[in-house]
Every structure is written in structure tokens, then in C-alpha cells.
Amino acid sequence: MRECGNYKTTYRDDMKLFGTTGAKIKAIIIILTILALPLFASSYWVGLLTLCAIASVGAIGLNILTGLTGQISIGVGAFLGVGGYTSAILTSTAGISFWVALPIAGIVTALIGGLFGIPSLRLKGLYLAIATLAAQVIILFVISRWDGLTGGTAGMVLSRPTIGQFSLSSNTGYYYLCVIILLLTVLYATNLIRSRTGRAFLAVRDRDIAAQIMGINLFKYKVMAFAISSFFVGIAGALLAHYTMIVSPELYSFHVSIEYLAMILIGGLGSIFGSILGAVFITLLPVGLSSLIDVMAGIMPDLYQLFSAFKDFVFGAVIILFLIFEPGGLAHIWLNIKKYFRLWPFSY
Amino acid sequence: MTFFLQMLVTGIVVGSIYGLVALGFVLIYRASGALNLANGEFVIIGPYICLVLMTAYKIPFILSLVITLIFSAILGLVVERLVIRPIQNAPVVSVIMATIGLSSLLGGAVHMLWGHQTRTFPQVFPSTPINFSGLIITPVYLWSFIVVIVLLLLFSLFFKFSKMGIAMRAVADDRQAALSMGISVKFVYAATWAIASVVAAVGGVLLGNINGLSPTMAAIGLTVLPVVILGGLDSVLGAIVGGFIIGILQNMAGGYLDPLIGGGLKEVAPFIVVLLILMLKPYGLFGSRGIERV
Numbered sequence: 001m002r003e004c005g006n007y008k009t010t011y012r013d014d015m016k017l018f019g020t021t022g023a024k025i026k027a028i029i030i031i032l033t034i035l036a037l038p039l040f041a042s043s044y045w046v047g048l049l050t051l052c053a054i055a056s057v058g059a060i061g062l063n064i065l066t067g068l069t070g071q072i073s074i075g076v077g078a079f080l081g082v083g084g085y086t087s088a089i090l091t092s093t094a095g096i097s098f099w100v101a102l103p104i105a106g107i108v109t110a111l112i113g114g115l116f117g118i119p120s121l122r123l124k125g126l127y128l129a130i131a132t133l134a135a136q137v138i139i140l141f142v143i144s145r146w147d148g149l150t151g152g153t154a155g156m157v158l159s160r161p162t163i164g165q166f167s168l169s170s171n172t173g174y175y176y177l178c179v180i181i182l183l184l185t186v187l188y189a190t191n192l193i194r195s196r197t198g199r200a201f202l203a204v205r206d207r208d209i210a211a212q213i214m215g216i217n218l219f220k221y222k223v224m225a226f227a228i229s230s231f232f233v234g235i236a237g238a239l240l241a242h243y244t245m246i247v248s249p250e251l252y253s254f255h256v257s258i259e260y261l262a263m264i265l266i267g268g269l270g271s272i273f274g275s276i277l278g279a280v281f282i283t284l285l286p287v288g289l290s291s292l293i294d295v296m297a298g299i300m301p302d303l304y305q306l307f308s309a310f311k312d313f314v315f316g317a318v319i320i321l322f323l324i325f326e327p328g329g330l331a332h333i334w335l336n337i338k339k340y341f342r343l344w345p346f347s348y
Numbered sequence: 349m350t351f352f353l354q355m356l357v358t359g360i361v362v363g364s365i366y367g368l369v370a371l372g373f374v375l376i377y378r379a380s381g382a383l384n385l386a387n388g389e390f391v392i393i394g395p396y397i398c399l400v401l402m403t404a405y406k407i408p409f410i411l412s413l414v415i416t417l418i419f420s421a422i423l424g425l426v427v428e429r430l431v432i433r434p435i436q437n438a439p440v441v442s443v444i445m446a447t448i449g450l451s452s453l454l455g456g457a458v459h460m461l462w463g464h465q466t467r468t469f470p471q472v473f474p475s476t477p478i479n480f481s482g483l484i485i486t487p488v489y490l491w492s493f494i495v496v497i498v499l500l501l502l503f504s505l506f507f508k509f510s511k512m513g514i515a516m517r518a519v520a521d522d523r524q525a526a527l528s529m530g531i532s533v534k535f536v537y538a539a540t541w542a543i544a545s546v547v548a549a550v551g552g553v554l555l556g557n558i559n560g561l562s563p564t565m566a567a568i569g570l571t572v573l574p575v576v577i578l579g580g581l582d583s584v585l586g587a588i589v590g591g592f593i594i595g596i597l598q599n600m601a602g603g604y605l606d607p608l609i610g611g612g613l614k615e616v617a618p619f620i621v622v623l624l625i626l627m628l629k630p631y632g633l634f635g636s637r638g639i640e641r642v
Binding site for chain 2: 066070074119126127130133135137141254258261306308311312313314315317319323
């Protein structure tokens with residue numbers, strides 16, 4: 001427990017990954033719960049959880065860029081597409097193993113992300129948002145026009161990865177793969193924030209000119225933020241492509257970019273735990289809405305046709321409500337709940 | 349040569365509508381520094397209301413247009429009060445995201461209320477094309493061009509001479525200083541959103557008369573982004589000139605390059621231009637350059 005003060009005497013103590021034994025035990029319990037989930041959940045739910053894990057990887061990637069470094073990107077959808085297509089081309093066309101293709105997909109996306117990050121040196125805020133939007137449109141255009149490489153608008157078909165003789169074709173097998181990658185991503189991102197690079201990112205976010213005066217190479221760190229972020233987005237894209245086993249340009253539209261931005265805003269900007277909460281929230285929102293519609297269909301039978309519109313409506317409303325009433329996102333709500341119970345009954 | 353001129357004329361007319369929609373962006377950006385990504389939805393809500401008034405209630409075009417514009421102004425006021433004002437001082441990403449959320453919300457509402465089919469306006473403008481020595485222009489195009497030019501003139505006069513317009517410019521220039529001179533910044537913001545919403549509705553009604561009306565038309569909100577970037581985010585003149593340039597460019601790309609690569613370039617060309625402009629001249633043709641201090 002750390003209720004009554006902070007008794008660290010060395011920097012090494014301060015930098016520890018797990019501040020207390022309690023934190024370590026909590027982490028182990030969470031990991032065990034996640035690994036044990038498929039034993040209790042149905043295949044449908046395992047599939048949904050897999051999607052949540054993949055979205056979390058992408059959301060953490062975006063949060064490194066937008067939450068930590070303060071560079072807005074509305075082009076995540078296209079970068080997911082770059083990851084997915086790279087993996088598709090490498091595994092289906094070139095016949096390379098998934099285990100090699102996955103990191104290459106990340107690296108290729110990181111390179112392209114870094115390339116589109118170069119304008120960020122001159123552009124800020126709104127202008128950068130529009131530049132990344134342009135990246136989104138242009139990348140998707142290239143993907144849907146380069147028929148020879150990407151199969152054009154028809155898309156490509158992928159298969160699930162295998163380990164030796166064992167294929168990860170079941171939902172459970174793929175779930176474990178995604179969860180392990182998510183854990184590695186969380187570990188990396190946590191360590192990144194604790195490092196010199198992470199602190200440089202924060203300095204760039206808070207005031208980039210001041211950061212430059214203090215000796216932070218703006219160009220290097222901005223492009224690096226774009227590259228690291230795109231790497232994880234690319235990995236998420238490749239995982240998603242092998243999960244759905246198909247890639248086509250319309251899977252990576254502007255709408256997807258917005259969904260990812262919504263994840264980190266609803267989850268909490270700059271918070272890794274928040275990215276996961278947001279990813280789970282946004283991924284499960286349509287599921288929750290469709291069951292809500294099942295209930296309401298008795299009253300309004302034509303509701304089924306309106307589902308996609310209704311989804312958009314609620315999605316927009318949720319974003320606005322969060323921005324107005326809880327800008328800190330789900331992560332902040334979680335902290336408040338925790339604080340309430342910790343101080344109970346003497347909260348002030 | 350006729351083909352070239354035809355492309356040019358179509359480009360100018362389409363560009364004039366782009367300019368009008370871009371004007372909505374610029375007005376809001378100038379006043380409150382927010383980029384209204386829900387502008388596309390503002391563009392389609394107006395004509396839907398106008399259409400419903402005309403077809404379901406048999407109200408003549410001019411009267412339903414007036415009602416539409418009043419409704420649009422109210423919509424702008426409501427949006428400003430409920431969504432934008434509470435997050436005025438939030439970081440840029442939040443404001444952008446709020447308008448994106450707003451666009452999703454309004455788009456969903458339009459979809460739920462009026463379905464996704466394309467609807468056509470009842471005949472408002474005569475349909476016989478006018479022939480200018482070989483160049484064919486439909487009256488709708490001509491009218492939209494005239495309306496745009498008139499509106500632009502009105503706006504330049506408004507900003508130059510009216511008290512309200514000057515107050516708006518003052519707020520855009522320096523909010524603190526404007527406040528201390530006794531200008532109600534809240535009122536200026538609200539008025540800006542109302543005006544921008546009305547301008548968007550006018551653009552929408554013209555577009556609806558040209559192409560028919562469907563929820564996908566909201567995509568113009570994004571198509572117009574290159575226009576404002578090219579012209580400079582805070583310049584009214586820039587919005588207009590940018591609108592013409594992008595309109596012409598789009599039609600030229602569509603007419604000459606699309607057959608070579610198999611289509612689709614028409615939508616992408618403006619964004620390629622944007623990327624170039626952002627790298628070479630980030631504040632656009634007429635935008636004011638920001639100076640930053642720590």
C-alpha cells in the first residue's frame with residue numbers, strides 16, 4: 001500500500017516497473033485472468049475479446065503518438081491497412097511465414113508512418129490533422145489502384161498462422177496470440193514512458209519550442225513518435241487481417257481512423273490502461289447496441305434497417321458526452337472509483 | 349478546346365460551391381479557432397428540410413428556403429451552445445474530435461430520419477441548358493454561380509462595414525483585446541456558428557438542386573478541406589479563390605488524367621495538392637502566418 005507517503009530513496013526505486021509488491025501481484029492476477037478467460041467464455045465471446053485485444057494494440061500505438069507526443073493523426077485507418085496489406089502480400093503472394101511477415105508489416109508501416117510524420121515538424125494541431133487525413137486518402141487510393149500488388153478493390157485472402165503442425169485457426173488459439181502481443185505492447189509502452197525517450201515525447205507534447213530549447217531534437221523525436229506509433233498500428237493491422245482473413249480497401253476507411261481516435265479519447269489521452277479500456281468500449285459498443293435493438297424491436301420493428309445509422313448516432317453522442325463531461329476518459333473514471341472506495345467512508 | 353473550356357466552366361461552377369462551403373469553415377475557424385468537421389452534415393441538413401417542406405407541405409421554394417435558413421441558424425446556435433462552448437478551452441484534438449463526433453451524430457440522425465435513398469428536388473430552376481457559343485451550362489449551375497458571387501460580395505461588405513462584422517474580425521484577431529473593448533465574445537461565437545450554418549445550408553440547397561440529395565453528400569465536408577488549406581484557414585478571400593482552384597483542378601484531373609489510370613483521381617487530387625501545400629507553404633495562399641513564443 002502507498003496511502004501514507006512515498007519513501008523512495010534512490011532513483012532506481014523511483015523507476016521500478018512495479019512500485020510495490022501489491023502492484024506486482026495485481027499484474028499477475030490480471031494476466032492470469034486474461035489467459036484463463038477462454039476456458040469460461042463461448043467461442044463468440046473469445047472472438048470479440050480477440051478483436052478487443054487487437055484494437056488495444058492499435059489504440060496504444062495511436063496513444064503514443066497523440067496522447068504522449070501530442071501529434072494528432074486522423075490517418076490510423078490507412079496505416080492499419082498498410083500493416084494488413086503488407087502481411088497479406090508477404091504471406092499469400094510471396095509465401096513467407098506469418099512469424100516473419102508480422103514484424104515486417106510493423107516495420108513497413110513504421111517507415112511509411114515516419115515518412116508522413118515529416119510534415120509534423122512544420123505543422124501543428126489542425127494543419128497536422130489535415131495532413132494525416134491527406135495521408136489516409138492517398139494511401140487508400142494507392143492501395144485500391146495498385147491492382148497488381150494489392151488485388152485492387154477486390155482485396156486479398158489470408159490464412160491463419162501456424163506453429164509447426166499446429167494451426168491457430170480456432171478462435172481460442174488466435175486469442176492467445178493476440179493477447180500475448182498485447183501484453184508485450186503494454187510492457188513496451190510502459191517502459192517507453194519511463195525512459196528518456198518517453199519523457200522527451202511528453203516535453204514535445206507540452207511545449208515543443210521549449211523542449212527544443214532544452215536540447216530535445218524535435219525532428220528526431222517527432223518522426224520517432226510517428227514511427228513507433230505506426231509500428232504498433234501496423235502490427236494491429238496485420239493481426240486484424242489474419243483474424244478476418246481478408247483485406248480490402250473499404251475495411252480501412254476514414255471511419256476506422258475516427259474509431260481509433262475515439263478509443264483513445266474515451267479511454268483517456270496518454271494512458272495505456274485507458275487505451276485498452278477505450279478499445280474494449282468502442283469494440284463492444286456495436287454489440288451492446290445490437291442487443292439493445294433486439295430488445296427495442298418489439299416496440300419499433302423497423303429499427304433493424306436503421307441499425308448502422310443508429311450506431312453512428314450513438315457513437316457521435318458518446319464521443320461528445322465524454323468530451324464535455326469526462327475529458328479524462330474511462331481511465332479517469334476508473335481512478336475516481338478506486339479513490340472513492342479507498343477513502344470510503346471518509347471521502348472528502 | 350471545347351472539351352477544355354467545358355471542363356474549365358464546370359470546374360468554376362463546382363468551385364464556387366466549394367468556395368461557399370469553405371466559407372463556413374473559415375468563418376468558424378476565424379472566430380473560434382475550431383475546425384468544423386461536421387460542416388458536411390450542416391450542408392445536407394438544410395436541403396433535406398427544404399425538400400420536406402416543399403414536397404410534404406407543398407410550400408413554395410422561396411418560402412421553404414427562408415424557413416430552412418431560419419432553422420439552420422437555430423441549429424448552429426444550438427450546436428454552439430451545447431457542444432462547442434463547454435469545450436472551448438480544451439486541447440485542439442478534443443475540439444476536432446467533438447466536431448467529428450457531431451458529424452457522426454448528425455449524419456446518423458439524417459440517416460434515421462430520411463433514409464439513404466437519393467432524393468431529387470422538384471424542378472426549381474428551368475432545365476433547358478443555355479448554350480454559350482458551344483459551351484453548355486445548365487441554369488442551375490449559372491444560378492449557383494450567381495448566388496455564390498452575390499453572397500461573397502455581401503460577406504466582404506459585412507466584414508468591412510457592419511458593426512457585427514468588425515466585432516467578428518476583432519474577436520478573431522485577439523479575443524482578450526476584443527473582450528476588453530466591450531465586445532461580447534459569446535455573442536460573436538454564437539452569431540458565427542449561426543451564419544456558418546446558414547451559409548452551409550445555402551450551399552447544400554444549391555448542391556441538392558444539381559445532384560439530388562443523399563446522406564453521402566456530407567462527404568463534401570472533407571472534400572472542401574483542401575480548399576481551406578490552399579486558401580489559408582483564416583482568409584475569406586482564400587476560401588473563394590481556393591474553391592475555384594480546387595474545383596478547376598479536380599475537373600481537369602477527372603477529365604484528362606482519370607481515363608489514363610482508371611478513375612478515382614478526381615477525389616484524391618485535392619489531397620495530393622494539400623500535402624504539397626502543407627510542406628511548401630503551410631499557411632496557404634492568403635492565410636496569416638502565426639508567430640510562436642515560448
